[in-house]
Amino acid sequence: MDHLALLAAFAREGPQGPATRQHRLYACLRWAILGGKIAEGARLPSTRALAEELGMARNSVLYAYEHLAAEGFLVGTRHGTVVVRLGLSPLHGRGTGTAHDAQRPLAPPLARRAAPLQGEQNDTNHLLPLWPGTPALNEFPLAAWRRCMERAWRQTEVPQLGYAPGQGHLRLREAIAQYLRVSRGVRCEAAQVFISDGSQGSLDLCARMLADGGDTAWIENPGYPGARAAFQAADLRLVPIAVDSEGLAPRTVDWHRTPPKLIYITPSHQYPLGAMMSLERRLALLRQAREAGAWLVEDDYDSEFRSDGIPLSAVQGLDAHAPVVYVGTFSKTLFPALRLGFTVVPATLSTAWLGAIATGGMRGRLAEQIALADFIESGQFTLHLRRMRQLYAQRREALQAALKRHLQGVVTVSGGAGGMHLSARLEAPVSDVAVSRAARVQGLGLRPLSPFCLPGTDGSRYNGFVLGYAGMPVERADGLGRHMARVIAEVSRSG
Amino acid sequence: MDHLALLAAFAREGPQGPATRQHRLYACLRWAILGGKIAEGARLPSTRALAEELGMARNSVLYAYEHLAAEGFLVGTRHGTVVVRLGLSPLHGRGTGTAHDAQRPLAPPLARRAAPLQGEQNDTNHLLPLWPGTPALNEFPLAAWRRCMERAWRQTEVPQLGYAPGQGHLRLREAIAQYLRVSRGVRCEAAQVFISDGSQGSLDLCARMLADGGDTAWIENPGYPGARAAFQAADLRLVPIAVDSEGLAPRTVDWHRTPPKLIYITPSHQYPLGAMMSLERRLALLRQAREAGAWLVEDDYDSEFRSDGIPLSAVQGLDAHAPVVYVGTFSKTLFPALRLGFTVVPATLSTAWLGAIATGGMRGRLAEQIALADFIESGQFTLHLRRMRQLYAQRREALQAALKRHLQGVVTVSGGAGGMHLSARLEAPVSDVAVSRAARVQGLGLRPLSPFCLPGTDGSRYNGFVLGYAGMPVERADGLGRHMARVIAEVSRSG
Numbered sequence: 001m002d003h004l005a006l007l008a009a010f011a012r013e014g015p016q017g018p019a020t021r022q023h024r025l026y027a028c029l030r031w032a033i034l035g036g037k038i039a040e041g042a043r044l045p046s047t048r049a050l051a052e053e054l055g056m057a058r059n060s061v062l063y064a065y066e067h068l069a070a071e072g073f074l075v076g077t078r079h080g081t082v083v084v085r086l087g088l089s090p091l092h093g094r095g096t097g098t099a100h101d102a103q104r105p106l107a108p109p110l111a112r113r114a115a116p117l118q119g120e121q122n123d124t125n126h127l128l129p130l131w132p133g134t135p136a137l138n139e140f141p142l143a144a145w146r147r148c149m150e151r152a153w154r155q156t157e158v159p160q161l162g163y164a165p166g167q168g169h170l171r172l173r174e175a176i177a178q179y180l181r182v183s184r185g186v187r188c189e190a191a192q193v194f195i196s197d198g199s200q201g202s203l204d205l206c207a208r209m210l211a212d213g214g215d216t217a218w219i220e221n222p223g224y225p226g227a228r229a230a231f232q233a234a235d236l237r238l239v240p241i242a243v244d245s246e247g248l249a250p251r252t253v254d255w256h257r258t259p260p261k262l263i264y265i266t267p268s269h270q271y272p273l274g275a276m277m278s279l280e281r282r283l284a285l286l287r288q289a290r291e292a293g294a295w296l297v298e299d300d301y302d303s304e305f306r307s308d309g310i311p312l313s314a315v316q317g318l319d320a321h322a323p324v325v326y327v328g329t330f331s332k333t334l335f336p337a338l339r340l341g342f343t344v345v346p347a348t349l350s351t352a353w354l355g356a357i358a359t360g361g362m363r364g365r366l367a368e369q370i371a372l373a374d375f376i377e378s379g380q381f382t383l384h385l386r387r388m389r390q391l392y393a394q395r396r397e398a399l400q401a402a403l404k405r406h407l408q409g410v411v412t413v414s415g416g417a418g419g420m421h422l423s424a425r426l427e428a429p430v431s432d433v434a435v436s437r438a439a440r441v442q443g444l445g446l447r448p449l450s451p452f453c454l455p456g457t458d459g460s461r462y463n464g465f466v467l468g469y470a471g472m473p474v475e476r477a478d479g480l481g482r483h484m485a486r487v488i489a490e491v492s493r494s495g
Numbered sequence: 496m497d498h499l500a501l502l503a504a505f506a507r508e509g510p511q512g513p514a515t516r517q518h519r520l521y522a523c524l525r526w527a528i529l530g531g532k533i534a535e536g537a538r539l540p541s542t543r544a545l546a547e548e549l550g551m552a553r554n555s556v557l558y559a560y561e562h563l564a565a566e567g568f569l570v571g572t573r574h575g576t577v578v579v580r581l582g583l584s585p586l587h588g589r590g591t592g593t594a595h596d597a598q599r600p601l602a603p604p605l606a607r608r609a610a611p612l613q614g615e616q617n618d619t620n621h622l623l624p625l626w627p628g629t630p631a632l633n634e635f636p637l638a639a640w641r642r643c644m645e646r647a648w649r650q651t652e653v654p655q656l657g658y659a660p661g662q663g664h665l666r667l668r669e670a671i672a673q674y675l676r677v678s679r680g681v682r683c684e685a686a687q688v689f690i691s692d693g694s695q696g697s698l699d700l701c702a703r704m705l706a707d708g709g710d711t712a713w714i715e716n717p718g719y720p721g722a723r724a725a726f727q728a729a730d731l732r733l734v735p736i737a738v739d740s741e742g743l744a745p746r747t748v749d750w751h752r753t754p755p756k757l758i759y760i761t762p763s764h765q766y767p768l769g770a771m772m773s774l775e776r777r778l779a780l781l782r783q784a785r786e787a788g789a790w791l792v793e794d795d796y797d798s799e800f801r802s803d804g805i806p807l808s809a810v811q812g813l814d815a816h817a818p819v820v821y822v823g824t825f826s827k828t829l830f831p832a833l834r835l836g837f838t839v840v841p842a843t844l845s846t847a848w849l850g851a852i853a854t855g856g857m858r859g860r861l862a863e864q865i866a867l868a869d870f871i872e873s874g875q876f877t878l879h880l881r882r883m884r885q886l887y888a889q890r891r892e893a894l895q896a897a898l899k900r901h902l903q904g905v906v907t908v909s910g911g912a913g914g915m916h917l918s919a920r921l922e923a924p925v926s927d928v929a930v931s932r933a934a935r936v937q938g939l940g941l942r943p944l945s946p947f948c949l950p951g952t953d954g955s956r957y958n959g960f961v962l963g964y965a966g967m968p969v970e971r972a973d974g975l976g977r978h979m980a981r982v983i984a985e986v987s988r989s990g
Contacts, residue, residue, distance in 0.1 A: 023677070027680070030680070030808065034813060034814070070803065070807075071774050071807055071808065072773055072774030072775060073774060084774075084775075086774065086775060086778055087778070088778065107790075107816065107818045107841050107843060107844065108705075108756075108788045108789065108790055108818055110704055110705065110844065110847055110848075110851070111703065111704055111705055111706050111707045111710070112707050113703060113707050113708070114703065114704040114705075114847070114851045115851070123660040123661070124660075126657065126658050127654075127657075133658070134657050134658060137653045137654065137656045137657055138653055140653070140656060142651070142653065142656070146648050146649070146651075149644070149648055149862075150645055150648070153641050153644055153645070154641070156637070156641075158632045158633055158635070158637065159622075159632065160832060161632045161635060161637070161830035161831065161832050161833075162621065162622075162629050162632055162830070162831050162832060163621050163628070163629060163831045163832070164832060165618040165619075166618070182518070185522065185525070197692060198859075208606065208608060208609065208728055209605055209606055209609040210603075210605065210606055210609075211606050212606045212607050212608050213608070213708050213730045215606070233703055235708045235730055261603075278567055279566050279567030279568060279579075279581065280567060280579075280581060283581055283582070283583065293603045294603065295602075295603055308565065312565075312566055313525065313566060318529060319529070321602065323602045323603055335656035335657070336656065336657050336658045336858065336859055337655060337656050337657060337658070337659060337858075337859030337860060337861050337862075338656075338859060338860075339858070339859040339860050346602050348602060349602065349605065352605055352609070353605075356605070356609045356610070363831065363832075363834070364693075364826075364830075364831055364832030364833060364834040365832060365833075365834050366832050367644075367832075
């Protein structure tokens with residue numbers, strides 16, 4: 001065994017990072033054994049001899065040998081320390097670029113259901129102007145929030161570092177229940193509120209709690225891709241239901257042919273088209289869902305930012321026994337990195353829901369929950385919402401004016417009754433996906449509308465863009481409108 | 496319409512909480528309409544008349560009427576404001592205790608797969624002495640952690656409040672990769688590390704990424720209930736595999752009859768029996784898994800706290816192309832409420848994994864990740880681990896001595912090579928579940944071993960307890976041992 005060559009090889013290829021010499025020797029010898037550089041059955045030099053050759057302390061070599069023996073790589077015999085015959089084949093760790101490598105079997109493939117959503121792979125889109133989904137971060141009262149967090153951590157005591165009950169901090173659930181009762185007409189007590197790490201977590205849980213694999217889930221088409229992903233991951237059978245000016249519009253034939261177990265709705269401000277579900281439609285849906293034995297999953301996205309300042313009551317609150325699970329998030333009302341949201345279940349289900357999330361749920365993060373409860377109770381939450389409602393109304397108007405000014409006849413705008421986004425359908429025969437690509441290259445975030453349709457359905461009717469203006473300063477609207485017009489024109493000409 | 500009676504009813508049953516008078520009036524009228532107390536088609540008094548009768552400002556009544564009209568409950572006609580005919584049936588919101596209530600259909604049931612794990616419903620067990628799973632919270636450097644958190648929040652800038660890439664903070668991934676390479680022999684770069692909210696989240700993800708619904712997952716029997724729950728929720732077919740003194744012990748017939756797609760192992764300190772998987776078994780398992788095209792999910796639970804201080808290298812590191820996904824958590828090494836863990840995937844899978852978690856993953860919580868990276872880089876993490884290793888060794892010895900002193904011949908103890916728990920098999924013919932119940936009533940946490948076996952398998956061979964001593968001060972060992980002996984004796988006599 002060429003020790004020096006071995007150590008040199010180790011310096012090149014062995015595990016990196018600061019470690020004691022004895023640890024590096026241990027790691028080097030182990031790597032050599034696994035890679036077949038030291039043969040099985042071979043006898044290693046005595047600790048004294050190796051220490052002398054490498055210029056190390058004998059104890060260091062002893063450490064390495066003992067470590068390897070404890071793991072099972074070496075064994076002491078009366079002839080000395082010997083490498084255990086482990087039956088290592090040439091397949092273990094060689095990577096020498098020989099024919100052996102070609103024979104090395106590849107790792108198994110990922111599951112079919114692991115395939116990512118179409119077009120969801122780009123992680124930086126949300127940073128582009130007009131890309132929807134992110135609230136006005138600059139306007140968030142970060143200093144006030146920081147104070148709430150510091151106070152919360154100072155109050156945190158040792159027992160609060162352990163596993164908490166999965167339902168979430170009581171004070172926060174009470175604050176949320178109160179807010180929902182007063183502002184959204186949701187009928188709930190704290191016992192019905194379950195804290196989550198955001199909409200995605202809530203929808204994942206709903207998909208698995210309310211329906212079994214293979215059950216039918218109705219999704220709005222076009223609709224929120226996050227819901228689609230959650231339901232697909234839970235092996236639900238997705239059935240796209242059309243959306244009209246009053247939101248989800250199921251036909252009689254839908255109830256008969258593909259009766260649902262779960263119906264996903266965004267009734268306050270349909271995502272992405274922006275329709276508000278009428279009271280008549282809400283009541284009809286409740287009645288039909290009940291008859292069909294189906295669950296409504298109400299995602300109350302964008303309910304807080306209506307232009308006229310009049311928030312609509314939730315569907316959940318229209319009936320004392322509504323088969324509705326209500327989902328909300330603080331990602332849009334506070335900030336996305338917070339990762340806190342909630343699920344409100346019917347009172348009769350609280351106990352069962354609690355039991356089912358026993359190994360999951362929000363079993364920690366007490367400091368953040370205390371901070372958020374504080375932020376809500378002190379009135380800072382509703383104050384912030386009020387400010388944002390006014391700000392978003394201004395930004396919405398500015399964008400609508402810019403679109404009118406620069407894209408009259410090119411796009412038709414809808415969804416302007418509130419919220420954080422507008423829907424803009426292309427009148428011109430140019431692909432929204434193509435325009436989106438071109439825009440991205442130029443630093444403009446025009447999220448295409450057609451991919452919001454379930455693959456296999458006719459996305460051509462929904463050729464356009466979903467435009468988010470929450471983070472768009474009013475003075476930028478005109479320039480963005482002009483830029484958007486320019487990109488569409490360029491792609492139209494070249495296409 | 497008896498207005499005063501209505502307001503009185505509202506005061507009793509309407510939505511609670513502070514709200515303006517005009518909002519309460521709106522809510523009251525809405526509740527009355529939904530509940531049929533105001534008939535459809537009925538004409539409401541003029542705003543002036545109602546205001547006078549209720550002693551409110553006319554604008555307040557106008558607010559309520561406009562709100563209800565915007566929602567669709569009221570409509571203005573030339574005869575005045577009229578309640579819209581919505582076709583509300585007696586099923587909506589009455590709750591008067593009449594025969595109608597009995598006809599009201601119940602909410603649909605929860606999904607079959609929502610059924611909670613047997614015996615997992617009690618949320619307070621983890622507070623009882625000797626209940627396993629919680630590290631020594633009193634020993635956690637809370638003040639130092641608080642400083643890291645405050646520093647992290649002071650450094651947090653506005654863009655960090657938005658959606659972050661799902662893989663997690665780069666600095667933290669680098670710190671984790673470094674730690675794993677040096678201390679656990681895991682072969683990885685930061686690109687292969689994915690931050691999660693703990694083991695449960697990591698296992699959920701593995702179950703859905705590595706296997707499709709209906710695929711076979713091998714679990715250790717007895718084994719970790721959290722893994723079982725994650726795999727069940729992902730609709731995997733669970734096959735229990737026996738555990739011997741070297742850990743998971745699959746027989747040839749297992750590979751042939753029920754070939755796995757996914758194999759879950761806790762090789763450092765099997766949970767719950769405590770066996771350490773020998774090197775020979777690790778290599779064999781790697782070889783057989785590769786031949787079967789299966790994934791190994793290595794949960795490196797308890798690798799940090801071996802008595803002899805020599806951590807075993809991970810299975811993942813034994814082979815450059817191991818089909819292993821390595822899962823770890825900071826719940827036990829730092830504190831459970833932190834909710835941060837990680838998944839390490841083979842390099843060839845990083846891109847695919849990243850794409851698949853696009854709508855999930857750790858898309859926020861940057862301050863905590865920065866704080867944790869800081870805590871690791873500054874050496875505080877390894878310092879804490881070293882202190883805990885010594886502390887747990889002392890506590891382990893104390894408990895082992897107490898068990899020997901008070902329960903010789905009553906229980907046989909194993910799993911004492913390291914970690915945070917011991918396994919104690921009952922020699923006496925008394926039910927571990929019965930003893931556990933009696934102990935709980937007396938404030939002692941003896942977690943029964945038999946429920947760790949998959950239902951339908953023979954739990955009688957594993958009649959005993961899983962005892963956690965991480966939070967047990969040395970001086971309490973003797974008393975706890977004595978108490979345990981007493982409870983067992985009591986239940987034996989009565990049973």
